[in-house]
Amino acid sequence: MADTDATVPHEPPKVTEEVRTSHSPAPEFQTIRSSPTPDKLTTLEIEEEQGNQFMRIMGLVFGPFLRECWAILIQTVFLLVKDALVSIRSVGATAFHILNPILFIFAVWVIQQALAAFDLFPASYGSDDKFSVDYQAYDVPVCTPGSSGNCYTLMAIPSTSTYTSLLTEFASYAGLPAATVAPVNDDITDAASFDSYMSSEEKRNSTLFAVEFTSYDLAGAGVEYVLHYDQNYWTCSSMSASECTSPYEWLELPMLNALDAFFAGKITGLDVTFDLGDNLLPPHPGQDDFQIFSVFGSMVLFAIFSIHTVIFSAQIVTEKENRIRAYMKVVGLRTISYWASFIIYMSVIITLNIIVLIISGWCFRFRMFTETNVLLLFVCFATYGYSIIALCILIAAVVKTSRLASLASFAFLIVSCVLAPMASGLLFAILQNDDTPVNNVVMKILEAISPLLFYQNVEKLNAVSDGVSDPLTFSDLEWTNDTEEVTFLRGNVLMIVYSTIYFIVAFYLDSISDANGVGKHPLWPLIPWKVFTFLEPLVNRYWNRIRGRIHIPLLSEPAWPPLDDEDIHAEVRAVHEAGPDTPLVVKDLVKRFRKFPVVRSPKDFVAVKGMNMMVKPNELLCLLGPNGAGKTTTISMMSGLFAPTAGDGLVYGRSISTEMHVVRKMTGMCPQHDVCTFQQLTASEHIMLFAAIKGLSIRQLRREIKDRIADVNLQDQARSRVSSFSGGMRRRLSIAISLIGSPRLIFLDEPTTGLDPVVRAAIWAIIMKQKEQSAIVLTTHSMEEADVLGDRIAIMAFGRNRCIGTSIRLKTRFGAGYKIVLSPKDAVEADMATVCRELYQQIAQSVPEVVLDSVDQRTMHISLPKEANDRVPELLAAIEAIKARIGDMAIELSTLEDVFITVAKTSQAEEFGSDDKDDLPDASVDLSASQTPYNGRSEHPSMGNMAPSPAWQSDHDLETIQSSDEA
Numbered sequence: 001m002a003d004t005d006a007t008v009p010h011e012p013p014k015v016t017e018e019v020r021t022s023h024s025p026a027p028e029f030q031t032i033r034s035s036p037t038p039d040k041l042t043t044l045e046i047e048e049e050q051g052n053q054f055m056r057i058m059g060l061v062f063g064p065f066l067r068e069c070w071a072i073l074i075q076t077v078f079l080l081v082k083d084a085l086v087s088i089r090s091v092g093a094t095a096f097h098i099l100n101p102i103l104f105i106f107a108v109w110v111i112q113q114a115l116a117a118f119d120l121f122p123a124s125y126g127s128d129d130k131f132s133v134d135y136q137a138y139d140v141p142v143c144t145p146g147s148s149g150n151c152y153t154l155m156a157i158p159s160t161s162t163y164t165s166l167l168t169e170f171a172s173y174a175g176l177p178a179a180t181v182a183p184v185n186d187d188i189t190d191a192a193s194f195d196s197y198m199s200s201e202e203k204r205n206s207t208l209f210a211v212e213f214t215s216y217d218l219a220g221a222g223v224e225y226v227l228h229y230d231q232n233y234w235t236c237s238s239m240s241a242s243e244c245t246s247p248y249e250w251l252e253l254p255m256l257n258a259l260d261a262f263f264a265g266k267i268t269g270l271d272v273t274f275d276l277g278d279n280l281l282p283p284h285p286g287q288d289d290f291q292i293f294s295v296f297g298s299m300v301l302f303a304i305f306s307i308h309t310v311i312f313s314a315q316i317v318t319e320k321e322n323r324i325r326a327y328m329k330v331v332g333l334r335t336i337s338y339w340a341s342f343i344i345y346m347s348v349i350i351t352l353n354i355i356v357l358i359i360s361g362w363c364f365r366f367r368m369f370t371e372t373n374v375l376l377l378f379v380c381f382a383t384y385g386y387s388i389i390a391l392c393i394l395i396a397a398v399v400k401t402s403r404l405a406s407l408a409s410f411a412f413l414i415v416s417c418v419l420a421p422m423a424s425g426l427l428f429a430i431l432q433n434d435d436t437p438v439n440n441v442v443m444k445i446l447e448a449i450s451p452l453l454f455y456q457n458v459e460k461l462n463a464v465s466d467g468v469s470d471p472l473t474f475s476d477l478e479w480t481n482d483t484e485e486v487t488f489l490r491g492n493v494l495m496i497v498y499s500t501i502y503f504i505v506a507f508y509l510d511s512i513s514d515a516n517g518v519g520k521h522p523l524w525p526l527i528p529w530k531v532f533t534f535l536e537p538l539v540n541r542y543w544n545r546i547r548g549r550i551h552i553p554l555l556s557e558p559a560w561p562p563l564d565d566e567d568i569h570a571e572v573r574a575v576h577e578a579g580p581d582t583p584l585v586v587k588d589l590v591k592r593f594r595k596f597p598v599v600r601s602p603k604d605f606v607a608v609k610g611m612n613m614m615v616k617p618n619e620l621l622c623l624l625g626p627n628g629a630g631k632t633t634t635i636s637m638m639s640g641l642f643a644p645t646a647g648d649g650l651v652y653g654r655s656i657s658t659e660m661h662v663v664r665k666m667t668g669m670c671p672q673h674d675v676c677t678f679q680q681l682t683a684s685e686h687i688m689l690f691a692a693i694k695g696l697s698i699r700q701l702r703r704e705i706k707d708r709i710a711d712v713n714l715q716d717q718a719r720s721r722v723s724s725f726s727g728g729m730r731r732r733l734s735i736a737i738s739l740i741g742s743p744r745l746i747f748l749d750e751p752t753t754g755l756d757p758v759v760r761a762a763i764w765a766i767i768m769k770q771k772e773q774s775a776i777v778l779t780t781h782s783m784e785e786a787d788v789l790g791d792r793i794a795i796m797a798f799g800r801n802r803c804i805g806t807s808i809r810l811k812t813r814f815g816a817g818y819k820i821v822l823s824p825k826d827a828v829e830a831d832m833a834t835v836c837r838e839l840y841q842q843i844a845q846s847v848p849e850v851v852l853d854s855v856d857q858r859t860m861h862i863s864l865p866k867e868a869n870d871r872v873p874e875l876l877a878a879i880e881a882i883k884a885r886i887g888d889m890a891i892e893l894s895t896l897e898d899v900f901i902t903v904a905k906t907s908q909a910e911e912f913g914s915d916d917k918d919d920l921p922d923a924s925v926d927l928s929a930s931q932t933p934y935n936g937r938s939e940h941p942s943m944g945n946m947a948p949s950p951a952w953q954s955d956h957d958l959e960t961i962q963s964s965d966e967a
């Protein structure tokens with residue numbers, strides 16, 4: 001094998017020869033190659049032919065399954081390498097992404113220090129220095145703080161005269177001059193009647209204390225009473241928070257004490273005093289150690305995790321938006337590899353982020369981190385991280401633009417940071433208390449919302465921050481208990497279960513979406529070979545056989561017969577006669593962009609209407625057409641970006657509908673947009689990535705990188721990052737990527753649009769060279785490009801092929817005839833018109849069809865209409881006859897621009913039914929106006945938007961190509 005490699009020279013045609021003489025094709029390769037005697041083999045085919053012996057034996061044993069697994073593994077690894085390189089090189093962004101917990105935790109720590117410095121902590125009510133109000137604990141306060149005058153009312157229950165006078169006596173005993181004892185009220189006989197009395201609007205807040213006498217027998221059983229206390233009455237308006245925190249401590253307790261002393265005195269006849277003393281128990285050790293993290297903790301954690309949502313979802317959607325993922329799919333990317341690499345990448349970043357979070361929390365001595373088991377912390381954060389990954393993929397599956405993805409993520413951030421803490425506890429508590437079927441369902445739905453679950457989990461871990469609670473430990477873990485709505489264990493398990501469901505939903509939505517290339521059928525999970533994709537080629541092979549035998553009518557699509565044109569008819573015949581050695585056969589191809597899924601509707605847009613064309617080996621077919629004509633759609637279908645609605649395309653006899661996996665290996669595609677979009681990767685790394693995705697083996701990569709870089713003359717920039725590339729260099733790199741694996745058929749979609757003439761000429765040289773070994777389909781708006789490069793030219797308009805043939809054929813058929821420019825010899829400016837007229841008349845005597853178009857200061861312009869093309873010999877003879885009077889002369893056939901404009905106008909007339917195509921907007925208006933390469937786009941076909949590229953700049957460009965060819 002190594003010997004063979006060494007003998008393979010860099011020139012692709014020679015590669016083919018040598019390899020074919022030194023190897024007999026591998027059995028599986030024969031199934032891919034359609035041509036019985038192909039002229040050339042691609043690098044990929046050579047690769048397959050040489051094949052790794054080990055993989056071949058394994059392949060025979062385990063079949064396609066192993067190959068598929070291997071391809072998935074390789075692609076995943078290379079995508080991960082790409083992610084790693086991009087992350088390492090975007091140091092700032094990656095560092096922020098991973099290290100942001102340090103900032104957040106530091107910010108909380110600063111707040112904590114500031115609050116401590118200004119003594120603003122709300123806790124520590126246990127310290128007696130907070131009691132700035134001058135009351136002793138055993139004295140009943142004269143008045144509630146902040147109120148004046150008649151401070152509070154005492155009421156007896158039952159409100160009889162006996163008990164009322166008893167309370168009046170007590171008020172005097174306790175030294176409450178401002179207290180009023182409510183008068184006797186016969187309606188108040190027990191606690192219930194007192195409650196209803198108090199609940200009436202006018203009585204509310206009228207009574208602070210009520211003493212309910214349940215037994216009053218001084219001589220016998222003694223006194224039993226219940227003290228009722230009205231919390232609503234209480235006002236903190238003029239008190240500091242610390243004073244207001246314990247009304248029980250300084251109001252209820254003294255009242256109870258005073259009542260007890262009063263009744264004890266009554267019973268004993270002594271002057272009884274219960275001295276509670278002013279020494280309350282010392283504060284709980286934790287109370288002075290309150291941490292602000294207990295208030296802001298969950299919010300900070302939500303913010304840290306939400307950053308991942310913003311960054312990851314934008315990253316995924318950007319790849320979707322700039323169509324790089326779709327392109328990778330065209331090259332051969334397996335969806336499973338794409339997601340596997342992304343999930344691994346996201347998991348690594350989130351894991352590092354969690355580690356940084358735990359370490360920084362520990363370093364700043366927040367109790368949640370210092371006292372809780374690290375594993376419990378990690379589990380809590382990791383389960384939410386897992387849910388975040390699923391959520392990112394879900395957002396990316398439904399959102400089309402990165403802007404929208406960022407908006408959605410920010411919305412998620414706001415909701416999770418603000419609403420989850422507010423809603424979670426409240427909702428769970430309410431629903432838990434009220435055990436109705438509806439509440440149970442709502443509860444189950446809430447349990448599926450991961451931020452709510454995360455909040456619950458964090459609250460349990462964070463409880464220790466208040467300085468009172470104990471940290472959560474493994475021994476506390478239980479599935480349910482009576483006090484918690486969702487236990488920590490259950491919360492984490494539910495998070496994993498529901499996040500897995502998010503994942504499944506996200507993958508499904510992503511798989512059926514067309515945003516990343518051809519989406520799968522919505523019912524694909526029910527089709528075994530769509531689930532186990534390695535079975536698909538096998539099924540398709542049998543399906544093809546059946547399809548060949550029976551006629552399946554196109555129920556969904558009307559037929560689009562070819563236009564009535566001799567060249568088109570000839571092309572259709574050639575299409576039907578084409579054998580499997582034809583690089584490209586496009587048969588009745590239709591693309592309908594549906595307004596609604598599945599069903600046809602008048603609002604659908606049919607972009608390609610029964611396209612027929614073929615490309616021969618080593619032929620370059622130029623596809624011209626106005627904006628929106630359907631050129632890109634056609635080649636997108638051929639390269640697997642879109643699925644055709646009807647018709648088929650064959651690449652070396654293999655169908656794009658059923659054998660795309662084979663077609664991909666034989667084709668290369670350079671779309672309109674650049675595909676080297678990973679700014680931090682170098683040119684070589686781009687080629688390495690796409691080559692690995694395309695299926696080249698690892699030992700082939702080095703040579704492939706070298707060859708492809710050399711193809712497009714980027715050797716000096718091979719190790720430069722794409723971010724430093726000019727537009728032309730990016731375009732060349734995109735072309736190099738399309739040449740990976742030396743495909744036998746290449747699609748180039750406007751490869752030179754927007755480039756300066758020198759770069760354009762360089763790209764033409766690359767294309768011309770590539771034509772020696774591949775068939776090429778090229779779309780362009782440059783007539784010169786088509787003239788220079790195209791072996792044949794097809795002009796599309798309104799989704800249909802309007803004409804096809806060589807440049808000369810089209811000019812002859814659709815041009816305005818011949819144009820002759822003559823410069824009379826020795827004519828002075830004054831009699832120029834006379835001389836020209838004389839010369840014209842002499843020519844017209846022989847060829848009366850000749851028309852005098854114009855005369856300027858030095859030249860005259862005459863033309864021979866195309867109807868008189870057969871009079872060219874006579875015309876030349878007439879000019880020969882007057883050559884003594886002619887200085888310089890040029891004769892030329894109509895330009896391709898004339899052809900383009902004529903065809904475009906005619907097709908517009910056909911589409912819109914105008915009899916006189918000259919009435920239609922002049923498609924050529926932009927020609928003179930545009931002196932820069934055309935770069936505009938139109939979303940819908942409009943002749944007014946036609947703007948072919950400017951005239952071919954100079955001979956210099958041709959010389960550049962020739963010299964670079966020679967080089």
Ligand SMILES: Nc1ncnc2c1ncn2[C@@H]1O[C@H](COP(=O)(O)OP(=O)(O)OP(=O)(O)O)[C@@H](O)[C@H]1O
Pocket residue numbers: 593605607625626627628629630631632633634936937938939940941
């Ligand atoms: N995904 C889509 N959904 C709906 N319409 C689409 C879609 N893609 C393309 N079209 C429409 O199909 C038509 C053909 O588009 P296409 O890109 O093939 O034109 P084109 O000939 O390549 O034009 P240009 O020269 O501007 O690149 C356009 O009118 C376009 O708006």
